[in-house]
Amino acid sequence: MSSLETTAPPGLDPSRSRRTARRTPSGFPWLTRLDLRLSPYLFVLPFFVIFAIFGVYPIFYTVWIALTDRSPLNATISFVGLDNFVELLTNDPQFWNAVWNTFGMFVLSTVPQLLLALMLANALNRRIRGQMFFRLAIAMPIITSTAVVALIFSMIYARDFGLANWLLDLVGVDPIDWRANRFASWFAISTMVDWRWVGYNALIYLAAMQSISKDMYEAAALDGASRRRQFWSITIPQLRPTIIFTLIISTIGGLQLFTEPLMFTSGSGALSGGSEGQFQTITMYLLEVMNTRFRWGYAGAVALVLFLLIASVSFVNYLLARRISSDK
């Protein structure tokens, strides 16, 4: 309490009095105890209140709703047990199609993304003119909004008036209907993901590369190792933990892929991801079930299975990471 400082009796050394005042707080000792006990909890309370409302409650509600047939079209809610899960796992080809698409696009986008990022980081790790400019430039795409990226790329990949088909036409290749062909759509969506995230991963790799001791490179150079040999034999092994980290981050992002494939088509029924679900991801299917088919209970089941999928893939990653770090 700051007012104590000014109430020191005259004639006493002010510094002494301040010390005594702090040791024995006058007035309300119980308030101080309360302050000590309660305040820390009060400080962290806002987080937990928000977390409870937007984190804990939805989780339990999802579990509950997945066991019912809740729908805005039903006047009553009835408990259906595990029926939703049984239907999802045994009798829903569209769901498994979405799983297949999600993993396909994940592989197709993550592998080139991390390779490109490695090469970029390696190039930027050398002494080049305008180093700072290039380092900043590769990070720029991160600040753009995903929706804008997706919108512009969908125009580039438009069937009739798109830039990509125009370029293909210049070299004499027939135009591609990017939304009709499964692989073409995966490719187009992967380029959107990669355009945005390559720079981010490159920055992480670059930071890790700078922490590698220069002595190792000098020693290798003295032994006559080429640049390429140095990259594969020094840089890559030293980067292992960083590569694992970027892999896990990409996994989590990749399995929740949503905005890019959704914005890839416009107009009615965008959630169905192509005429035959060529690029419908799990999250898109989840929303289709919820918002178009109004099966909220079933959508809850889809959400929980998606959670289990992400958890198990992350667990595999974790095992992988442990194995590699124990190799060291």
Next chain:
Amino acid sequence: MSVTSRRRFAAIALASVAVLATGTACGNDSESGDGPITLVVDVFGDQGFGYEELYKQYESEHPNVKIQERGKGLGLGDYNTRLTQQITAGAGAGDVVALEEGTIVQFYAQADKFVNLADHGANDLKSNFLPWKWEQGLTPDGKVLGLGTDIGSMAICYRSDLFKAANLPADREQVGALWPTWDDFIATGQKFVAADKKHKFVDSATNFYNVVLMQTAGAGSGHTYFDKNNQLVVGSNPDVKSAFDLTTKMISAGLSNHLKSFSNEWNAGFKNGTFAAIGCPAWMTGVIKGQAGDAFAGKWDVAKAPGTGGNWGGAFLGVPKSSKHPKEAAELVKFLTSAKSQAEAFKKVGNLPSSPQALSDPAVAEATNDYFSNAPVGKIFAAGASELKPVYLGPKNQAVRDAVENALRSVEQGKAADAAWQDAVKNGEAAGK
């Protein structure tokens, strides 16, 4: 940590909790009894409902009412998703909400979340609406869920300049005479694409399909994917199959521009003028004018559709129970759906009135549309409107329709028609579950 800063932290923590508490409390902006009240009107679609002038008129006649509109530019799908959540949650919806023909059925099940407009004297207005439109606004147990705004009716909008260049007649009477049936329409299209290699005949399979389906079902079973007991009949309703077959025939004749309805590419197709004709409910004239723009003014025209009559689309206005001013909102609905207001909306965005009085109003019946080469749109669209038989659409109509439309798009992308029909039935049944 000094005592001062600790106190500041406590204050911040308390303030955060206070913000949270008020955050959950806001939204109940209470208004005093005598002050002006604000009525929020939720609409959808790129063109909106054309109500701007009517709001001004209503506000000047009712000084205690301010009107705020939301949703212009919002697609029907997004609009309906949001509205469904708002109605289910019992909060957030406007005082007056637009309900589309294909989605109002979904809200029958939630009729207890809407004000029964019969309590506000709506039953006296029954004669202001075409009988089938009035029926569609009623729940099965007779509550008045919504009052009709517009109906779709049906015609074909076509590019007279392209028709002429392809040595087809360009005059709307003669063009209408080219196609007494849909098979004749396809034959005309074949002549067109034989003469004009640069343009396609119609925009997409799905638009063609929806127009044909609504006409066929209106003349036949009276329902599409769901029968009147809400049983899914996508695989067994002969009207669905015949519309599907006619559409795949049209696709294999090479007439479709393969543009997905309401997509960016579809819009670009209008702007670049890549196709010559489109199935045209009255509201489509507003879409064409908005998308094709001034460059194509006078190049479009309207002719009668093949077959007899038909209706696709149209909307209703309802009042959710969550409205704090249900009485005033109901009055506004009655005003906006009156014959005079419907005629005004027709003038603004081309939405065809659902009121027989408005349809016979010279302002509608004798209306011409200068964008469409001064076509007598009032006469063309109103012609079959009164004899229409309504088509019943089930509560999950949109989900099943998406599945069938996707199957048709896959035919456009090269899939065999038979396999696509299997898909349509299989996916339609999964979607309508």
